[in-house]
Amino acid sequence: MYAYALKRLLAVVPVLCGLTVIVFAIMALIPGDPATAILGSYATPENVEKLNRQLGTDKPLVQQYLIWLGNLLQGDLGRSYSLNRPVLDEVLERFSATLILAGAALVLCTIWGLLIGIWTAARQYGWTDKILTFAVLIGISVPSFWLGLLLILLFSVKLRWLPASGMFAIYGGGDLADLLAHLVLPALTLSIVATGVIARLTRSAMLEVLRLDFIRTARAKGVSETGVLYRHAFKAALVTIIPVIGVQAGFVLGGAVYIETVFQWPGVGRMLVQAISTRDLLLVQGGVIVVAASYVLFNLLADLAQSWLDPRVET
Amino acid sequence: MVTLRLILRNRLAAFGAFVLLAVAVISLLAPLLPIADPDLTAPANRLKLPFSEGALLGTDHLGRDLLSRLIWGTRLSLFVGIAAAVIAAVIGSAIGIVAGFYGGRTDGVIMRGIDMLMAFPYILLALAIVAVLGPGLLNALYAVAAVNIPFFARNIRGVTVSIAHREFVDAAKLAGMNGPRIIVSEILPNVLPVIVITMSTTIGWMILETAGLSFLGLGSQPPQADLGSMLGEGRKLLITAPHASIVPGLMIFAIVMSVNLLGDGIRDALDPRLRSGALSRPAAATLVERSDIPERQAGDALLDVQSLQTDFQVGKRTYKAVGGVSFHVKPGECLGIIGESGSGKSVTALSLAGLVASPPGVITGGAVRMGGEDTLSMTGDELRHIRGKRIAYIFQDPLTTLHPLYRVGDQLSEAIRCHRPVSRQDAWEHAVSLLEQVRIPNAASRAKAYPHELSGGMRQRVGIALALINEPEIIVADEPTTALDVTVQAQVLALLDDLRRERNLALLFITHDFGVVAQLCDRVAVMYAGRVVETGPTADVLANPFHPYTRRLIDCVPELGGGRRILSAIPGLPPAVDDLPAGCAFAPRCDKVSDACTASQVALIPSGARAVRCVAPEGRP
Numbered sequence: 034m035y036a037y038a039l040k041r042l043l044a045v046v047p048v049l050c051g052l053t054v055i056v057f058a059i060m061a062l063i064p065g066d067p068a069t070a071i072l073g074s075y076a077t078p079e080n081v082e083k084l085n086r087q088l089g090t091d092k093p094l095v096q097q098y099l100i101w102l103g104n105l106l107q108g109d110l111g112r113s114y115s116l117n118r119p120v121l122d123e124v125l126e127r128f129s130a131t132l133i134l135a136g137a138a139l140v141l142c143t144i145w146g147l148l149i150g151i152w153t154a155a156r157q158y159g160w161t162d163k164i165l166t167f168a169v170l171i172g173i174s175v176p177s178f179w180l181g182l183l184l185i186l187l188f189s190v191k192l193r194w195l196p197a198s199g200m201f202a203i204y205g206g207g208d209l210a211d212l213l214a215h216l217v218l219p220a221l222t223l224s225i226v227a228t229g230v231i232a233r234l235t236r237s238a239m240l241e242v243l244r245l246d247f248i249r250t251a252r253a254k255g256v257s258e259t260g261v262l263y264r265h266a267f268k269a270a271l272v273t274i275i276p277v278i279g280v281q282a283g284f285v286l287g288g289a290v291y292i293e294t295v296f297q298w299p300g301v302g303r304m305l306v307q308a309i310s311t312r313d314l315l316l317v318q319g320g321v322i323v324v325a326a327s328y329v330l331f332n333l334l335a336d337l338a339q340s341w342l343d344p345r346v347e348t
Numbered sequence: 349m350v351t352l353r354l355i356l357r358n359r360l361a362a363f364g365a366f367v368l369l370a371v372a373v374i375s376l377l378a379p380l381l382p383i384a385d386p387d388l389t390a391p392a393n394r395l396k397l398p399f400s401e402g403a404l405l406g407t408d409h410l411g412r413d414l415l416s417r418l419i420w421g422t423r424l425s426l427f428v429g430i431a432a433a434v435i436a437a438v439i440g441s442a443i444g445i446v447a448g449f450y451g452g453r454t455d456g457v458i459m460r461g462i463d464m465l466m467a468f469p470y471i472l473l474a475l476a477i478v479a480v481l482g483p484g485l486l487n488a489l490y491a492v493a494a495v496n497i498p499f500f501a502r503n504i505r506g507v508t509v510s511i512a513h514r515e516f517v518d519a520a521k522l523a524g525m526n527g528p529r530i531i532v533s534e535i536l537p538n539v540l541p542v543i544v545i546t547m548s549t550t551i552g553w554m555i556l557e558t559a560g561l562s563f564l565g566l567g568s569q570p571p572q573a574d575l576g577s578m579l580g581e582g583r584k585l586l587i588t589a590p591h592a593s594i595v596p597g598l599m600i601f602a603i604v605m606s607v608n609l610l611g612d613g614i615r616d617a618l619d620p621r622l623r624s625g626a627l628s629r630p631a632a633a634t635l636v637e638r639s640d641i642p643e644r645q646a647g648d649a650l651l652d653v654q655s656l657q658t659d660f661q662v663g664k665r666t667y668k669a670v671g672g673v674s675f676h677v678k679p680g681e682c683l684g685i686i687g688e689s690g691s692g693k694s695v696t697a698l699s700l701a702g703l704v705a706s707p708p709g710v711i712t713g714g715a716v717r718m719g720g721e722d723t724l725s726m727t728g729d730e731l732r733h734i735r736g737k738r739i740a741y742i743f744q745d746p747l748t749t750l751h752p753l754y755r756v757g758d759q760l761s762e763a764i765r766c767h768r769p770v771s772r773q774d775a776w777e778h779a780v781s782l783l784e785q786v787r788i789p790n791a792a793s794r795a796k797a798y799p800h801e802l803s804g805g806m807r808q809r810v811g812i813a814l815a816l817i818n819e820p821e822i823i824v825a826d827e828p829t830t831a832l833d834v835t836v837q838a839q840v841l842a843l844l845d846d847l848r849r850e851r852n853l854a855l856l857f858i859t860h861d862f863g864v865v866a867q868l869c870d871r872v873a874v875m876y877a878g879r880v881v882e883t884g885p886t887a888d889v890l891a892n893p894f895h896p897y898t899r900r901l902i903d904c905v906p907e908l909g910g911g912r913r914i915l916s917a918i919p920g921l922p923p924a925v926d927d928l929p930a931g932c933a934f935a936p937r938c939d940k941v942s943d944a945c946t947a948s949q950v951a952l953i954p955s956g957a958r959a960v961r962c963v964a965p966e967g968r969p
Contacts, residue, residue, distance in 0.1 A: 048463075051467070052468070059476050059477060059480055062480055170605070175601050175605075176556055176559065176579075176597060182593050186590050190586075249749070250750065253735055254763040254814065255733065255734075256762065257766070283470060287471030287472050288471065305472075306564050310566075314479060321475070324469060329467055332467075343752075344801075
């Protein structure tokens with residue numbers, strides 16, 4: 034178990050390296066003079082020259098990458114020109130907001146996805162199954178940014194139950210209850226698609242497992258139907274479901290871009306969209322690296338959870 | 349064609365196809381339709397509600413006709429989505445085919461890169477690309493296409509690998525064709541259908557993603573409008589004019605939903621398991637549909653099975669796996685049921701406690717009496733209480749029949765706790781003592797092992813312990829030694845024989861091996877095509893088989909030290925049980941067949957302790 038965890042932990046290093054290469058390569062693709070691209074067309078020639086020297090664009094690409102990577106490892110992601118503060122500070126501040134939103138959505142989609150999946154598998158071809166399966170299909174087809182708008186219309190504009198934007202109330206908010214009230218709609222919206230995906234997969238994984246020989250053994254022992262479903266079938270199905278939950282973490286982190294824009298949640302996603310409009314490429318780069326790295330870690334967690342569940346993984 | 353019909357038979361998929369077709373036709377015909385200019389502003393008519401005069405869907409904040417904008421926007425979104433799908437499919441498939449076909453280091457390097465790209469959250473990569481290229485619909489299209497390349501590459505590589513070593517590819521190589529030519533002439537035609545299907549199922553995604561980028565203001569720029577940017581503009585007026593955002597969103601939703609419905613239809617049509625209904629969830633107990641229940645017979649039998657019938661209903665076909673089987677087992681007795689695979693012996697065994705998977709299995713007749721009670725009349729809960737407690741099973745391959753994720757000790761403890769209210773601790777100790785009784789060395793530590801950590805013989809001992817743990821009256825052993833090595837097989841059989849004598853257990857032993865029957869069983873019933881064809885005390889049947897099939901089965905057993913002997917396999921195959929012949933089912937393979945055999949049903953005729961189903965029995969009846 035520990036040996037596997039260590040092995041898996043070490044395997045993350047090349048992935049993170051590859052990730053930096055890709056981000057660096059994309060940024061190196063910028064047509065024309067990178068300093069002009071970063072500073073925008075209104076930059077003074079002195080500033081362009083100064084930045085070019087800072088970026089070391091006159092050196093070979095490999096050397097540029099190594100210098101850039103060295104800075105990255107020291108926590109230096111450059112300085113955001115539009116905000117005039119270090120990129121890392123801004124990104125980390127925003128990322129904590131994204132983590133709250135994405136974390137809540139991930140918890141929601143995991144719980145609901147698994148429950149719906151088990152229910153529909155247990156009542157295959159019954160009414161519950163038909164209705165929920167169709168609801169799930171709607172869930173994975175609905176554009177999340179549109180759903181967010183509909184929820185705002187219903188719960189914030191019409192019913193006035195929940196706030197429509199931001200993370201805290203501007204006046205008098207700031208406590209946990211305030212945060213939760215602001216979190217409900219965006220987290221729900223963000224979780225819908227992933228709930229659908231997990232529910233579908235859980236249903237098919239359960240049906241797949243329920244046909245296996247060891248389920249018959251459990252029944253032959255006299256295990257109750259609930260026991261067969263949850264203790265035997267679900268545990269075995271989880272082995273295939275967990276990696277997918279890991280992948281969904283990526284979709285949730287990515288989908289946060291839309292949801293944060295719709296609900297004006299002060300996270301990395303909204304920051305990225307703003308940074309793209311202002312052509313603040315260093316900020317984009319920093320945001321992408323931090324979110325992508327966190328996705329890699331989510332997947333690592335999923336892998337570890339799976340190895341903890343399935344003793345056969347190590348061998 | 350069959351596939352197409354299957355897709356269209358699926359009503360939801362057909363509906364999806366219809367919606368998509370309608371949307372596509374309308375947006376293609378947009379220039380010809382009598383609708384307003386989508387960019388014509390009319391400030392006087394701004395923010396009209398839907399169904400108002402002259403604007404079916406209302407107008408936006410500049411007074412532009414929303415219906416017209418919707419149609420033109422859909423046209424643009426469809427175009428962008430399809431274009432992105434085609435680009436991603438072409439580049440991704442090319443990469444996948446090259447990696448899959450050449451394999452080795454090429455494959456390794458390419459797939460490493462693909463894995464790296466997949467380590468990114470999908471949308472984030474698209475954002476990074478748009479950030480570099482700058483906002484714009486074309487750039488959004490490139491970005492969405494680019495982030496989907498890894499998906500295609502990986503899928504198509506998988507398909508290519510499975511084709512790259514088929515005969516026709518090898519033949520082309522031998523004929524001296526070079527790599528690129530083989531790819532074009534042999535690989536591509538075979539991979540193309542998969543590419544097209546993958547593409548059609550991802551178009552929905554692509555439309556959604558490009559719309560998303562436009563919604564964020566990074567895709568189409570005004571005055572050009574796709575569905576996403578319409579939604580983005582509508583959002584700014586969300587409170588005053590909700591229809592401006594509801595309408596375009598609904599269209600995206602309808603398109604994506606239709607693509608998904610159609611995609612599901614395609615997937616179901618292509619997955620043969622769904623067609624046969626094999627993915628159905630087996631019910632807790634086999635379905636029983638009997639018209640009448642046979643009268644209870646007198647006698648001291650512990651288990652009395654009367655004309656049991658079990659069918660498999662697959663589609664319109666009915667396979668009569670068990671066609672009226674009767675036998676009984678007395679306390680402490682061992683009855684062997686022997687037959688080839690497909691003879692219905694295992695289904696018979698599983699039917700006793702309602703363990704045949706249903707669907708497709710249905711018990712259509714007969715009775716199974718355990719100490720006078722008919723198990724086929726029991727409710728699911730009643731059945732659960734006798735399973736493992738009064739009738740226990742040992743299955744064939746313990747690697748697949750034990751739960752892979754639980755320690756064997758836990759699996760044994762669970763069996764105890766299903767029937768008796770004991771503490772975890774006591775159950776575990778009892779489990780360990782059972783493992784000792786089935787002669788597993790170091791039982792206390794082995795109890796903590798997972799099934800895959802044990803050898804085949806040890807696993808089957810666990811299987812036996814599992815059956816014994818609640819001290820049942822009868823154990824049904826369904827080919828318990830078939831998956832084991834010969835030496836291990838002998839040990840397990842000896843163990844089983846000892847245990848049954850020590851505990852005076854009744855044993856129903858299912859096998860295809862007369863050697864095993866001879867070693868273990870008091871009586872034997874020979875099954876063929878779902879029926880018992882001969883039954884009697886083992887020694888008598890072995891010495892003097894009545895049925896030609898029994899004799900042939902006995903001849904199949906090699907005798908140890910019996911010198912060289914031709915092993916006589918039985919020519920031919922057992923008949924398909926969905927289409928049984930009128931007379932004796934063995935007639936087509938029998939060397940003594942006469943007209944009387946095929947004329948009508950042959951009855952099981954008793955003679956003393958024995959019985960045979962044959963018009964011209966052999967031996968000395």
